[in-house]
Amino acid sequence: MNLHEYQGKDILSSFGVRIQRGIVAQTADEAVAAAKKLTEETGTGWHVIKAQVHAGGRGKGGGVKLAKNLEEVQSIADQIIGMNLITPQTSAEGKKVHQVLVAEDVYYPGPSETSEFYMSVLLNRATGRNMIMYSTEGGMDIETVAEETPHLIFTEEIDPAVGIMPFQARRVAFNLGLSGAAFKDMTKFVTALYTAYVKSDSSLFEINPVLKTSDDKIMAVDAKVTIDDNALYRHKDYVALRDIREENPIEVEAKEVGLNYVDLDGNVGCMVNGAGLAMATMDLIKQAGGEPANFLDVGGTADAARVETAFKIILKDPNVKAILINIFGGIVRCDRVAQGVIDAYKNMGSVPVPIIVRLQGTNADIAKDLIDNSGLDVLSATEFQEAADKVHEVLA
């Protein structure tokens, strides 16, 4: 589950990680009130108005702006809220902004220069351990840093039995070139950050930038936080942080009925049991001359109700020109699935696009007979290649 910057920062702060403080606002008036309150609490003169959407690169799209007075807070917030923010990480249409974070200005002048770093905490799949990845090149796209100056990216892998050790926190601070008060504050920051990551059951923290202020404090200016969905059962308070406005509405609907669906841009919908076979089916659609319109794993029980729901979800996408159902019946019997397809088809009255059903495995022959004798406009296949050929035919 992805979180907004302000939600991620709340979690960080709850574990003692210093953050750039801010207040979320839904309207320009709320933003002005938030700015006033923030000035009282923090003494900040200027404010940063930041669009809250689930996408990186917000600054590049005009979603992050500095306001030097309350009039600017009002006008900038008014401009950002409701806009379709287009960033390198959104689709071409962009993402609608529903709220902004009004944040304190942390780049104030002081005894030393400010500097920005990059820091993330994530799983190293190769070792099965968490690692802290960090760089002196803050505020930049980390993929670019990895390509152009890979020697400026450091990693610190954490032993799960003992957690982050003081020597590791010191090594991070040394590698980032810090000394004095900033050094000490960085060791605290990175230790608290790792603790927050583990205790919140997150699967990604990306803090870009981590700022050293002009008075040698270390803080998170941005926060991208992803919580492990499988661990949400132990964090009931985080469940409410899900913002479904940020998700694809068809995917949300599919999830509610327990279907694993990912919306894609193609023209051939598919309904498959098992994630690996579903991906393979998408690949086969492409090789047959189509483009997959979705990923859909119907799971182990493909009865009529489930098939019908899946049909309806696939057909919500107006680009779908054909549907390929590919079920390998193991424990699930193919004749049951075939009956499910027939019943679903009849319940729906008609399906506006050609359907190809490929059933293989337990009772595949009976299933093929059921489909072929149903009188419905459904093409049946038993072999994988045969299904691909039929997709090719109906698209031609």
Next chain:
Amino acid sequence: MSVLVNKDSKIIVQGFTGSEGTFHAGQMIEYGTNVVGGVTPGKGGQTHLDKPVFNTVKEAVDAVAADTSIIFVPPAFAADAIMEAADAGIKVIITITEGIPVADMIKASDYVKDRDCRLVGPNCPGVITPDEAKVGIMPGFVFKKGKVGIVSKSGTLTYEAADQVVKQGLGITTAIGIGGDPIIGTTTKEAVELLINDPETEAVVMIGEIGGQLEADAANWYKSSGSSKPIVGFIAGETAPAGRTMGHAGAIVGGSDDTAQAKKKIMRACGIHVVDSPAEIGKKVAEVLG
């Protein structure tokens, strides 16, 4: 010969009396698998499916000499079940459970590393040695005995591959479902190594998917092993968009090196017979076996 499980494996089922455990243990027994009992804490002393139920894995090891375990325990308790099996001296721990929190698997995978056991999964269909032992949730009838080993991250795609191989008049030595999670016990490389070293296995089918480096590691190992046993490979997810999880928690393209294209390129460079179409796995196996 075969790998991991055979007719002599003494298998217990953790989460034996739950609905999943009951159903699949029944199917395993029906297949002829040597299930010697099961574990459900608090139900020790009872009999279930005509087999003894134990409170702990240790009791099962002591009483019926169990050496293999299959885990159907719900996600919140599954990592604990894995560690209990490892602690009790179980040698092969096959975890079917899907949806275990990553933080739990980091601990469990670290715990089993220092112990004399092998973890398979989680989030996998299990392991089958045809005519000997089905320790998983796969449809047994698809897997006819033969000389082709299968390693796969996916369940139904494994059945698909086995079916294609069988339709070519060939059969399977052992099929290993390694699982689709970001953290799994037995890796692609380890499973491939087991099969390449198995004298009865004459060819290996290696089915991977987007995300992670497991297939690249396996391919590099295969090249350096100098083995003359052919491997046929397929990677699912060429059409999957970057940054989206495709069903399996581990199936997500994170960078330029874990796409299907990148993996296939490395596999080809290491001498693996890669097919682009999932419909051609069986044909390719028949071709490389001549």
